[in-house]
Amino acid sequence: MSIIFSGISTAFGTKQVLKDINFEVSTMTFLLGKSGAGKSVTLKHIMGQIPIQQGSITLDGSILSPQSRSLCGMVFQQPALFDSMNIFDNIAFGLKTGNKKERVLELLHHVDLDPSIVTKMPHDLSYGMQKRVSIARTLAPNPRYLLFDEPTTGLDPLATRLISDLIMHVANTCHVTCLVVSHDIGSALRIANHILFLDDCRIVASGDPKTIQLSTNPLVQAFLGRHAVCSDSFVN
Ligand SMILES: Nc1ncnc2c1ncn2[C@@H]1O[C@H](COP(=O)(O)OP(=O)(O)OP(=O)(O)O)[C@@H](O)[C@H]1O
Ligand SMILES: [Mg+2]
Numbered sequence: 001m002s003i004i005f006s007g008i009s010t011a012f013g014t015k016q017v018l019k020d021i022n023f024e025v026s027t028m029t030f031l032l033g034k035s036g037a038g039k040s041v042t043l044k045h046i047m048g049q050i051p052i053q054q055g056s057i058t059l060d061g062s063i064l065s066p067q068s069r070s071l072c073g074m075v076f077q078q079p080a081l082f083d084s085m086n087i088f089d090n091i092a093f094g095l096k097t098g099n100k101k102e103r104v105l106e107l108l109h110h111v112d113l114d115p116s117i118v119t120k121m122p123h124d125l126s127y128g129m130q131k132r133v134s135i136a137r138t139l140a141p142n143p144r145y146l147l148f149d150e151p152t153t154g155l156d157p158l159a160t161r162l163i164s165d166l167i168m169h170v171a172n173t174c175h176v177t178c179l180v181v182s183h184d185i186g187s188a189l190r191i192a193n194h195i196l197f198l199d200d201c202r203i204v205a206s207g208d209p210k211t212i213q214l215s216t217n218p219l220v221q222a223f224l225g226r227h228a229v230c231s232d233s234f235v236n
Contacts, residue, residue, distance in 0.1 A: 001177065002026035003046060003064075003072075003145060007055035010041055017041050019201035021055070025145070025179045028171055030188035032181075032223060033198035039181040042198070043147050046179075047074055059145075073143035073176075077150040079130035081122040087133055088118035094140045107136040110173055111166060128159045132166065139174055146170070148180040152187055160184060164191050185223045189213065197223070 003025040010018040017038040023029075033039050044050040045057060048069055057064045059071065081090045091107055092100045105115050111132040122130055131151070138146065151167065152160040164187035171178050182188060188195050189209045197205040197212075197220055205217045212220060213229040221228060 001060050001144065003177075003179070004058045005042075005045075005055070006058070008042075008045065008052065008057065009054040010038070010045070010050070011053065016201050018198075021198075021201075021203060023196055023203055023206065025177060025194075027193040028168065028178050028180070028191060029194045029196065030180045030182055030192040031196045031198060032183065032185065032188060034219070035183075037198045038201065039198060040149055043074065043149055043179070043181055046072055046145075046147060070141070071144040073138035073141065073146050075135055075138050075146060075148045075151060077153055079122070079127070079134040081130055081133060081137070083122055085122075086118065087120050087122070087125070090122065090133055091118075091136045091140055093137060096141075103140065104136075107139055110139060110170060111136045112169070128155065128162060131155075131163060135166065135170060139170065139176075144176060146176045146178045148178065148182070150182055151180060152182065152184045160187060167191065183223075185225075185227055189227055 005021050005023050008018055008021040018041065031039050031042060041050055045052055046064065048066065059068045062068060082093070088104055091104045095103060104118065108115055113129060113132050117125065125133065148167065152163050155163060167178060167180065168191040170176065192209060195207065195209060195212045196203050197217065199219045205212060205215045205220045213224065213227060
């Protein structure tokens with residue numbers, strides 16, 4: 001069960017953003033890179049918001065289609081809750097059938113929020129709680145893949161840790177495979193199984209956290225900062 005990018009190349013006019021990108025998302029995968037590297041474009045290809053120009057993306061072995069895309073849920077950087085709806089209605093928004101009350105309570109449990117908040121409005125909640133609600137809303141239709149675009153940007157270190165713990169918790173308890181686009185190397189090293197670095201239109205480093213920590217790629221080194229591990233061995 002995986003999402004596989006094969007030979008994806010994308011340009012906007014004369015600006016090349018992705019060039020022959022190949023990778024697989026089958027576990028907790030983090031995609032890191034500088035601003036403007038093409039991380040969000042990568043997610044938008046999966047969500048169908050930017051058409052594929054060259055190459056292919058398969059989901060569970062078949063070319064990505066509008067139908068199979070419904071197995072993917074996207075969590076945006078901003079919680080983007082509906083201001084005029086209470087928390088229950090926000091989470092239940094994507095639910096078409098079944099016992100909505102039961103499901104909303106189950107989802108609140110998954111994201112570690114108290115059931116009593118269902119009658120509150122988004123502005124009554126802290127930013128961190130709103131993010132949890134937005135994750136619950138995305139989980140509501142039972143996606144198999146969760147895509148996160150910078151889930152911890154703008155959060156303090158404590159909230160960052162809580163949200164990355166939550167992503168890991170949700171991945172395990174809801175059996176979802178996650179692709180997390182981020183600048184947050186600390187969270188990546190802590191919870192990812194696989195880390196990819198995008199630079200200059202290509203994947204320039206790829207591997208598990210230990211491998212990444214040993215990478216000599218200058219961009220990876222710059223991201224690692226204090227997380228770098230000195231080694232004589234060359235692993236890219
Ligand atoms: N729809 C579009 N039309 C034209 N250019 C676009 C479009 N979407 C993205 N781009 C360009 O593609 C490049 C990559 O953008 P993208 O948003 O993927 O970067 P990013 O890696 O997500 O950066 P950040 O970390 O700042 O979010 C940028 O130069 C951006 O201006
Ligand atoms: Mg982006």
